[in-house]
Amino acid sequence: MKADPANESSTLNLRVLHVLHGLHAGGMENGVINLAHGQLQRGIFHDVCALTTSGPFADRLPASSKASPLNKPEGFSFKTCLKLRRLIQTTRPDVVHSHNSSGLIYSAFALALPGIRIPLLAGEHAQLTAGEKAPHRLFIRRWLYRLACKKIHTVSAGQRDELLQLNLAAPEAILSISNGVDTERFHVQSKETKKAAINLPENALVLGMVARLAHHKRHDRLLDAFQQIAPNHPKLHLALVGDRGNAKEAILDAIGAHPFKDRIHWLGMRDDLPEVYPAFDLLVLPSESEGMSNVCLEAMACGVPVAANDSCGATEIIVDGVTGVIRSMPDASAIASHLESCLSDPSVLLTWGQNARRHIERNFSIASMMDRYEKVYRDLLIR
Incomplete structure (x- = not known):
């Protein structure tokens, strides 16, 4: 009797090649690492192509995974497209999973050349920036989605809504897969x-921020806000976790010149975040844009409430006034005002933190995320 392709595909091993800009510390990169480990027992193996360099996260991949850096130079590189094509021809993955704009562009070009018929799943992990919404860039993204991608996924429903409002792809082509956390x-x-x-x-009241040192994360505004509220809270400290990024030099200079620098702690890059988050009394997330913040999920799983800018994704994680607060944070004064409100009764932070842990356990399990990705990968093989 002929096997049912759908049933057969659910038992076959398969290999996924992730294509991303670089394998450095970040929420999206952390998600790829989680997939690589979490789907081994499901017969799904993950390799990673870093268009630039592989970075320290390569060491966190399981032994069954391979990281391949292509050392792409600045700007568009057709040579890198050819390198990626050769990698795909050599490794023969069942699915190519691109991440964000650079991964999408290079994957689409590599797969468009004759001789390769492998489905492309395009992943988007943050709201589109103002630059990405320029008409010519939207045209390119729309063209790539419709001609090269079998499916597009976002990590929040708000992102999916944004892509649909911009008419970038058909509704049936875009799905939302929420991030999950290992509780x-x-x-x-x-x-x-x-x-x-x-x-x-030990008696400090600690505000924490975990992010790459990039302009759109808005460390500068948080530092200015801290200057406004620190005089009112003698035990208040600010802990910053993260490294790399286009704003690193400016941020470190600002810390060095800050009037309350003795209460600001730059912890650099940490590979022990489960041991760091519990030290925070409140996580602050003032980013200009997010998809669905892994940092937010991880902190809440550790019983830490979150004060976040009302960017895409945050409203799908935080229950305002229950597990933290979501407010518009366009500038330092707004951030300072909202933090003052949160700090007016520290006992509320403890209650929010307890609620946050329960909320994550019920709604953002990593097992559910693994299930969703497995279904997408296997569905792509029978289309």
Whole structure:
């Protein structure tokens, strides 16, 4: 009897090639690492192509995965398209999964050349920036989506709505897969102990931010806001976790010149975030744009409430006034005002943190995320 292709595809091993700009520390990159580990038992193996350099996250891949850096120079490189094509021909993945604009562009060009018939899944992990909404760039994205991609996925419903409003692809071509978090790895721990472990006073009230040192993350505005509220809260400290990015030099200079620099702690890049988040009393997320912040999910899983800008994705994670607050944060004064409100009664932060943990456990499991991606990958093979 002839096998049912749909049933057969659910038992076959398959290999996915992820194509992204670089394999450095970041939420999207962390998600790829989680997929690589979490789907091994499902017979799904993940390799990663870093268009530029592989970075430290390559060491976190399972032994069954390979990271291949292509060392792309600045600007568009047709030579890199050819390198990617050769990699695809050599590894023969079942699915190519691109991430954000650079991954999409190079994957689409590599797969468009004759001789390769492999489905492309395009992943979008943040709201489109103002530059990406320029008419010519929207035209290119629309063209690539419609001609090269079998499916497009976002990590929040708000992102999906944005792509549909811009008429970039048909509704049936775009799906939303919420990020998930490992609630066993990220869990509630003693705040006092964890504060002491990162050299903060045990009785400090700690605002935390975890992000690449990039302009759109808005560290500068948070530093200015901290200057406004620090005089009112003698025990208030600010801990910044992250490295790399186009604003690193400016941010470190601002910290060095800050009038409250003795209460600002730059912790650099950390590979022990489950041990760092519990030291925070409140995570601050003032970013200009997000998809669905892994940092937000991880902190909440550790019992830390979040004060976030009302960017795409945050409203789908945070229950305003229950697990944190969502407010418009266009400038330092607005951030300062909202933080003052949060800090007016520290006991509320404890309640929000407890609610945050329960909310994540019920609604953002990593198992559900793995299921959704597995279904998409396997569906692409039978189309």
